[in-house]
Amino acid sequence: MNNRTLVLSILLAAIALGASRTPLTNVEARGPFGRHGHNHDDDTDSGMPVRDQETIRKTFTIGAAHKLLDVDNIFGSIEVVGGQTDQVQLVVNKTIRAESQERIEAAKKEVTLDITDRPDLLKFYVNGPFRCNCNCNGDGCCGGWHGDRGYSVKMDFQLQVPRNIDLKLKTVNSGHVNVRDVIGNFTVHNVNGGIEMQDVGGGKALARTVNGGVKVVFRENPKESSDFGTINGPVELYFIRGLSADFRFKTMNGHVYSDFEMTSLPVKAASAERHDGKFVFHTDRYTGGRVGGGGLEIKADNLNGDIRVLERHE
Numbered sequence: 001m002n003n004r005t006l007v008l009s010i011l012l013a014a015i016a017l018g019a020s021r022t023p024l025t026n027v028e029a030r031g032p033f034g035r036h037g038h039n040h041d042d043d044t045d046s047g048m049p050v051r052d053q054e055t056i057r058k059t060f061t062i063g064a065a066h067k068l069l070d071v072d073n074i075f076g077s078i079e080v081v082g083g084q085t086d087q088v089q090l091v092v093n094k095t096i097r098a099e100s101q102e103r104i105e106a107a108k109k110e111v112t113l114d115i116t117d118r119p120d121l122l123k124f125y126v127n128g129p130f131r132c133n134c135n136c137n138g139d140g141c142c143g144g145w146h147g148d149r150g151y152s153v154k155m156d157f158q159l160q161v162p163r164n165i166d167l168k169l170k171t172v173n174s175g176h177v178n179v180r181d182v183i184g185n186f187t188v189h190n191v192n193g194g195i196e197m198q199d200v201g202g203g204k205a206l207a208r209t210v211n212g213g214v215k216v217v218f219r220e221n222p223k224e225s226s227d228f229g230t231i232n233g234p235v236e237l238y239f240i241r242g243l244s245a246d247f248r249f250k251t252m253n254g255h256v257y258s259d260f261e262m263t264s265l266p267v268k269a270a271s272a273e274r275h276d277g278k279f280v281f282h283t284d285r286y287t288g289g290r291v292g293g294g295g296l297e298i299k300a301d302n303l304n305g306d307i308r309v310l311e312r313h314e
Contacts, residue, residue: 047099048097048098048099048150048152049099050098050099050100050101050103051095051096051097051098052095052096052098052104052107052108053093053094053095054096055091055092055093055094056090056091056094057089057090057091057092058090058115059087059088059090060087060088060090060117060122061086061087062086062087062088062122062162062165063119065119065120066120066166067119067120067121067122067165067166068120068122068165068166068167068168069088069122069123069159069161069165069166069167069168070121070122070123070124070125070168070169071124071157071159071168071169072123072124072125072126072170073124073126073155073170073171073172074126074128074130074171074172074173075126075152075153075154075155075171075173075174075175076154076156076171076174076175077156077171077174077175077177077178077193078156078157078159078175078176079157079159079177079178079179080159080161080167080169080178080179080180080182081159081160081161081179081180081181081182082160082161082162082163082164082165082180082181082182083160083161083162083163083181085161085162087160088122088159088160088161088162089159089160089161090124090157091157091158091159092113092124092155092156092157092158093155093156093158094113094153094154094155094156095153095154095155095156096108096111096152096153096154097151098151098152099150103149103150103151104151106149106150106151107151107153110128110129110149111126111127111128111129111153112126112127113125113126113127113155114127124157126155128153129149154174154175156175161182163181163182163183164182164183164184165182166185167182167184167185167187167188168186168187168188169186169187169188170188170189170190171189171190171191171193172190172191172192173191173192173193174192174193175193176190176193176194176195176196176212177190177194177195177209178195178196178197178198179197179198179200180197180198180199180200181198181199181200181219182199182200183200183201183219184203185204185205185224186200186204186205186206186207187206188208189208189209190208190209190210190212191209191210191211192210192212193209194209194212194213194214194233195207195208195209195212195213195214195215196213196214196215197215197216197217198217199218199219200216200217200218200219201218201219201220201221202219202220202222202223203222203223203224204223204224204225204226205222205224205226205227205228206226206227207227207228208229209230209233210230210231210232211230211231211233212230212232212233213230213233213234213235213236213305214228214229214230214233214234214235215234215235215236216228216236216237216238217238217312218237218240218312219240221239221240221242221245222296222298224296225296225297225298226296226297226298227299228301229299229300229302230302230303230305231302231303231304232302232304233302233304233305234302234306234307234308235300235301235302235305235306235307235308236308236310237298237300237307237308237309237310238310238311238312239260239309239311239312240311240312241311242292243291243292243311244292244293244294244295244296245290245291245292245294245295245296245297245298246288246289246291246294246295246296246297246298247262247288247289247290247291247297247298247299247309248286248287248297248298248299248300248301249286249287249288249289249300249301249307250285250286250287250301250302251303251305251306251307252302252303253303253304253305254302254304254305254306254307255306255307256287256300256307256308256309257306257307257308257309257310258289258291258308258309258310259309259310259311260291260292260309260311261291262289262290262291263289263290264288264290265288265289265290267286267287267288268286268288286299286301291309
């Protein structure tokens, strides 16, 4: 198939199709977790000279029932690798920085790793004073808290998991989220860090961050509507041949490129509602493109950066 380019700007009302170009080179992953496999945070806390480190190791056996793995972190990275196993092997590298040894001991008591193990769910939840339990960010996390109790606690998760498992992964600061060789549904959120997923797919997919790139390389194309996005960073999506989907794109300061032939989809009609005696119209700012016979919807958006829909050649 000839490569095609799809260029989108916020001022364009339709997709530019048919322009041939030099094929986009498949981006090779560097290291076991790809380009984002290291932490860019210098991990220093001014005024916190005392440091304590601990490694937490646990193993869980997965039964015959399909299971959801849920990791709810605040400070630190999450790395997940699938394999031929019926176990989840957990390693958490926990780092505490504090003003004094007394604050180290306080951190050990106040910040905990809560574990829920049920037939359908295995959940790791980092709990502490930063969880205000008021649901202020939709998840009980007061994201502005960091070190105001005289300490900071960072937990970096490394997990070996069965290849067929559903994932729900979330972190906020000082880390990336990387996943490799997992087939199933996934929901992945980050705030200040990138998301990179290699050899995934087979279900419903969602990957969103705020400051960082999103890169997803599918081994199996999504089977349900999916959603990818960031505010500051590129979005790179690699699909295998035979893709059929309706794409919805939106970017402010970037373009959209595609290896797949696309036909333009009509803009969705504005919706209206009556509010305080006035009509309020809501417009859909996405531009649509159909690949193959269309079908499931794949949404990709950002503010600053390009969006690339690429064909996987390996």
